[in-house]
Amino acid sequence: MAITARLAQFRTGVVFVGLVRCIAMVVIWNDMARGDREASALLMAINSIFQVFMFSLLGWFYLTVLPGWLGLPTQWIDASMGKIAVNVLIFLGVPLIAGFLFRWIGEKRKGSVWYEEQFILAIIPWALNGLLFTIVLLFALQGKAVTTNPLNVVRIALSLLA
DSSP states (O other), X not given: OOHHHHHHHXXXXXXXXXHOOOHHHHHHHHHHTTOOHHHHHHHHHHHHHHHHHHHHHHHHIIIIIHHHHTTOOOOSSOOOHHHHHHHHIXXXXXXHHHHHHHHHHHHHHHOHHHIIIIIHHXXXXXXXXXXXXXXXXXXXXXXXXXXXXXXXXXXXXXXXXX
């Protein structure tokens, strides 16, 4: 593969990683730090709504428009705004709506005290285990790519530090 195509692939990956906000991890870190749960939930909801509306526009701009302006090869995947928007709606919109419905139904049927003191406390270990499972799964699926060329991992990590 030509070096310019590989660099375009790296740039595409860095753009997606840079645009994605790890909402579940923020909530869990907030709980582990004994932070303000309500403030964290509000910020998570605002962030999710913002991403649903802006991720596809920003992704399309950084992958298609900006590289063209800079004379760089454009992205190596078909990343139309519509395709990105559908993925964002599935991965962020569905959990956001599900969380809202769980809270609304739970508080309506059993009360906010039950929801906060029993339901939330019961699902916290499941949330942490789910996040850990997701991280392990992501690394397991990319294990061959990491072990065959660890220099690529270093390049991507360094570009994300900047």
